[in-house]
Amino acid sequence: MDTRTLCLAALLRRESSGYEIKKRLDEPPFCHFQDTGFGSIYPALTRLANEGLIEGEAHQQEKRPDKKVFNLTEAGRTHLIDALMQPPGPDRFRSDFLFCLFMSDLLPRQHVLRLVDQRIASLEQVIREMEECADKVTRRAGRFVFDLGYSFYANERAFLINNRHRLEEETEEPRTEAEEAERHDYHSHTAGSPL
Amino acid sequence: MDTRTLCLAALLRRESSGYEIKKRLDEPPFCHFQDTGFGSIYPALTRLANEGLIEGEAHQQEKRPDKKVFNLTEAGRTHLIDALMQPPGPDRFRSDFLFCLFMSDLLPRQHVLRLVDQRIASLEQVIREMEECADKVTRRAGRFVFDLGYSFYANERAFLINNRHRLEEETEEPRTEAEEAERHDYHSHTAGSPL
């Protein structure tokens, strides 16, 4: 979902400044399936204001930089609902961790195991944090997505713990042989062996 | 992982053209955790060639456009391994589907249920396709990532099937009341209710 729609959604229930939107988008449950930076949010807000989908005014603050607080217009609300009714685009998922794992026959075994252990640790932290704030999530839709996210993380943790041993074993056949085999496959056009 | 590193990885086991790289990156198991378009791949290959990390020559083909086939240099192989040894960046996951679900109290219930059913159907197709090509995945590292990916999809499918009923029930409290409650929370600074 593009940043403009994200901003509309963030403004639906309360008026906010760009900074506040960023903060909320950075914490659960939102950060688990959408992320943005200031570099996207501020231009998006400017454009939304030009299009009349949001309205804003500068609130002067004591001892703080001025705050530009925006809220949705009726047109903005309509626009948001329109966007949500469109068939959703495909998920986009990019994971350096999985990429490294996939390429891990190039790397020292100890390094790979450390990578997996760090991943398990970071999953455990996310899970702990989610458990702590679980009772704050009361809206039905929010709760549904929260629970789904939780099951994602728990599932990955379980998989890594249960399958870590597969990466501990000695390296498979020597690399040169494997390469020769794949090269053969390639030339004989028999198997589309994955990458 | 940036596109240049991706291309190096794709060239590790066999020489390829940009088109072939794109094709392989578009199919499992690669498409499940990395994606790229031509708009990224061709510039990346040009730059890699300028940097001496890959070498290429144009193969003339009968009845087809010319093919520029690249392969890794020793410097390219070293560069790839260096990149893989760096601590991996965080996963990036963006899902329009989850975003729509999260906002689903704005949408007609039937629409949301249809969305979920379509999601289940598409998960089931992915799972079927993975099962069909499962026996082609033999490399240990590839197999590990493949199995992890499979468990992702299977987990999400199970969750959606088991929890779909939660979205069937009548809408919770009327929206205006809920809004008032949240507005109160906000002003009293007691609860950081998520978005």
Add this chain to the structure above:
DNA sequence: TACTGCATATATCGGTTTGATATAAGATGG
């Protein structure tokens, strides 16, 4: 037969996103 659409193959272009950085001042903490 002609038409339609798909696969092969490379490439560019505009718009968007990302990540780092600039600016500025109060709050926090060692």
Add this chain to the structure above:
DNA sequence: CCATCTTATATCAAACCGATATATGCAGTA
């Protein structure tokens, strides 16, 4: 007292994404 964090907005280059252009062969079909 100094470093670092938080609040607050903003910009910029580099990278990325999606659509489109170009050209040809091949398979299916009306």
